[in-house]
Amino acid sequence: MNNVSLKDFDILSQSEKDEAISLLNRYEQIDNQQKCHKDFLSFVQHMWGDTFVLGRHHKIIANKFNRISKGKLKRLIVCLPPRHSKSEFASTYLPAWMMGLNGALKIIQCTHTAELAVRFGRKVRNLIDSQEFQKIFPDLKLQADNKSAGRWTTNQDGESFYAGVGGAITGRGADLLIIDDPHKEQDALSEDGFDKAYDWYTSGPRQRLQPGGSIVIVMTRWSTKDLTGQLMKAQGEVKGDQWEVVEFPAILPTGKPVWPEYWNIDELETQKASLPVKKWNAQFMQTPTADEGAIIKREWWQDW
Numbered sequence: 001m002n003n004v005s006l007k008d009f010d011i012l013s014q015s016e017k018d019e020a021i022s023l024l025n026r027y028e029q030i031d032n033q034q035k036c037h038k039d040f041l042s043f044v045q046h047m048w049g050d051t052f053v054l055g056r057h058h059k060i061i062a063n064k065f066n067r068i069s070k071g072k073l074k075r076l077i078v079c080l081p082p083r084h085s086k087s088e089f090a091s092t093y094l095p096a097w098m099m100g101l102n103g104a105l106k107i108i109q110c111t112h113t114a115e116l117a118v119r120f121g122r123k124v125r126n127l128i129d130s131q132e133f134q135k136i137f138p139d140l141k142l143q144a145d146n147k148s149a150g151r152w153t154t155n156q157d158g159e160s161f162y163a164g165v166g167g168a169i170t171g172r173g174a175d176l177l178i179i180d181d182p183h184k185e186q187d188a189l190s191e192d193g194f195d196k197a198y199d200w201y202t203s204g205p206r207q208r209l210q211p212g213g214s215i216v217i218v219m220t221r222w223s224t225k226d227l228t229g230q231l232m233k234a235q236g237e238v239k240g241d242q243w244e245v246v247e248f249p250a251i252l253p254t255g256k257p258v259w260p261e262y263w264n265i266d267e268l269e270t271q272k273a274s275l276p277v278k279k280w281n282a283q284f285m286q287t288p289t290a291d292e293g294a295i296i297k298r299e300w301w302q303d304w
Contacts, residue, residue, distance in 0.1 A: 085217070104156045121150050169205060
């Protein structure tokens, strides 16, 4: 069908041409729907448009999200440097796509502040309401009387709820729990900031998961005590959650950027030179160092 030219219709009457073109457009729409339904990356590329800069890490993440949608992967952690499409993929396109596939889904999304969580909710809501999304998932609609940015419902009894780390989410269940960057700068400066985030996770979101539900955590690493570090430690417990972890350093062992289509090595080297080694290793290379491994330990610090 892609080889069909309008010149092939010259033998037709105008009304026949109009009908043939309409059928071709309908075919293309159905073909595009099928591609976007089957493959997360196809959906992202279609919705994002020409400004999307594809990298190999996008393909890897998209493959993981495809497995999430099919129920073949239940616990996923993806660690990425800043400005590598982390939130666009996990907090905008993933929940919209998953809700399009199953409009009855219950989704809870969390990030380090309530304000940012609601901003994500607004982006997802507006994406679902968009004309282009409706062409891909025409059966999914938002309930007109319940579509606030922080909580909205669908015409198929689905619901999406947004909260900041530390916020209350009692009384809600989740088929899909998405946590995007649970830590903020203050956590790294606090003695117990990371522990508080983990305690909130275990007492709140983890208990909201429905039977058979999935958890997706995307974040930049901060410390061996951050949420990823503590979940890795906890999976050693008998019958503990077993996580599939994907980590992308900004610069690969080959010396090349993980996303060379967007970041050049000189820009990354400038970033590296501008940051303390510990922050570069954790946030950009996803290799945090324990305080105990530091040459100068925190407990040695004194006020003068």
